[in-house]
Amino acid sequence: VPIPGGLLAIIVGTICAWVLPEVIPQLLQGSPMSADAIKTAWGQAGWYPPHFAGGALWELLKQPGEWVGYMSVIFPMGLFNVIGSMQNIESAEAAGDSYPAKPAMMANGVGTIMASLLGSCFPTTIYIGHPGWKEMGSRAGYSTLNGIFFMLICLTGTTGVISKIIPLEAGVAIVLWIGMVITAQAFTASPGRHAPAVALGLFPAIAAWGATIMQGTLLVGGGKTLQDVLSTNLFTEVNGFLVHGLVVMERGFIFTCMILAAICACLIDGKYRAAALWSGIAALFAFLGLTSAYEVINNDIHFRLAFTADNVDGFTFHATGVGIGYLLFAATFLILGGCKDEPASQKAEEPDPKPDVSH
Numbered sequence: 001v002p003i004p005g006g007l008l009a010i011i012v013g014t015i016c017a018w019v020l021p022e023v024i025p026q027l028l029q030g031s032p033m034s035a036d037a038i039k040t041a042w043g044q045a046g047w048y049p050p051h052f053a054g055g056a057l058w059e060l061l062k063q064p065g066e067w068v069g070y071m072s073v074i075f076p077m078g079l080f081n082v083i084g085s086m087q088n089i090e091s092a093e094a095a096g097d098s099y100p101a102k103p104a105m106m107a108n109g110v111g112t113i114m115a116s117l118l119g120s121c122f123p124t125t126i127y128i129g130h131p132g133w134k135e136m137g138s139r140a141g142y143s144t145l146n147g148i149f150f151m152l153i154c155l156t157g158t159t160g161v162i163s164k165i166i167p168l169e170a171g172v173a174i175v176l177w178i179g180m181v182i183t184a185q186a187f188t189a190s191p192g193r194h195a196p197a198v199a200l201g202l203f204p205a206i207a208a209w210g211a212t213i214m215q216g217t218l219l220v221g222g223g224k225t226l227q228d229v230l231s232t233n234l235f236t237e238v239n240g241f242l243v244h245g246l247v248v249m250e251r252g253f254i255f256t257c258m259i260l261a262a263i264c265a266c267l268i269d270g271k272y273r274a275a276a277l278w279s280g281i282a283a284l285f286a287f288l289g290l291t292s293a294y295e296v297i298n299n300d301i302h303f304r305l306a307f308t309a310d311n312v313d314g315f316t317f318h319a320t321g322v323g324i325g326y327l328l329f330a331a332t333f334l335i336l337g338g339c340k341d342e343p344a345s346q347k348a349e350e351p352d353p354k355p356d357v358s359h
Contacts, residue, residue, distance in 0.1 A: 005136045006174045013170025033167065041160035048157050050118035057116065072303040076290060078123075080254050081112075085126040091182060092130035094189040129178030131185050194265045201261030207249035211301065214238075214246065218299045225298045227315045234317075247301060248322065252291030259285070263329070272337020276330040283326035292319035 003011075017033050060066055067074075085108050089101050104126060111124040127133070133142060153159050186198050218226050229236050229243060236243045249256065259282045266275035285291045289305040296302070297314035310316045 002137075004138075009173050010166060010170045013173065014166050017167040017170065034164070037164045038161060041158075041164045044160055045157045048155055050120075050155075052117060053119040054117045069308075072289075072295075072305045072308050075305065076252065076303050079290070081123050081125055083254055083258075084128070088126040088128050088130060091128075091185065094185060095131040095134055097130065097134070129182055132178040132181035135181060190265075193268055197261045197264035197268060200264045201257045204249045204253035204256040204260065207246050208253040210241070211246050211250040214243070215299050215301065226301070227296045227298050230296055230317075231315045244317070247294050247296070248292045248317070248319070250301070251294045251303065251319075252285065255285055256282070256291050259291075267333070270337070272333045276333040276337075279326045279330035279333060283323040283330070286319040286323035286326060289319065292322040293317060 021033070082105070085105060086101065089099055089104055092099055108124055108126055115122070115124060127143065153162060183202075186201075187195055190198055215226065218224070218229075226243075230247075234244050259278055262278045263275050263282070266272070266278060282291070286293065287306060289303060289308075293304040293306075294301055295304040295311055295314045295316045297311060302311075302314075304310075304316055304318065
């Protein structure tokens, strides 16, 4: 039986992390791997059964003042989780495995509620990267084994032990591989003429990555905060990049990625009315604060929903202008298309649902 690629990557990565610093210490200094750290983590292991937290949750819900202020985080994250799960179902179908959305999403929601009643603050979600896991040989038992494994390490408190034995870098390679596969699938599972739309849809996600790096740099570097930078000059540039624009693109990027890609695909196919409709949806999301709007407190970027009050201690940007811009998009598309859709001039293309990852 061949060793799964993911397991092999973890084994090799772990061996390298423990052995190489001893063999070539002059090149690899400050290795985080330590036998003493394992002993310390093992001392914290034990039996940690879940406790029913329904009563505490109910008491909290009866005090809106304690949680309403966090709705700018709760509501968008809930939407992101739903949209992300639906995208993963679509990704699996593009890879040749069709699952009904209703029971899948129902199990997702019920699992999250049950976990919250037992004290978990982490929502469940449908697995991302289905094509990649499938390519690596995973089947239905993969999810079952994952559930059993994580349940055991959570109940026994051995998460810390594993993290001290296996370096984080050994597992990151697997995540990188999955990201490469699903990115390739986005291009191969779409008609060739829609490639520009797929590329455009990646821009907000790239902006989110850039904003994360920028936040981390400001946090580690000390000195001025992101709030200071934006409050002083909204049009501050760093190496030619507009800081404000980066944050605007980053907010709600999971929505913006889909919407921009959809608008572009509709324009390519000559469906101006559909492009106008997507532009209207984009405008609505911007007005509601689900995209583009933000609030910065020191180096932390928060959503700025339309129904929440401004934080006097932070810098706030309302995306009203962005929403108006999307409405102008919609008007332009309706004018160009004569308020009706036109058939695409390109021939229909059969997408390749499975990217070639054998090379």
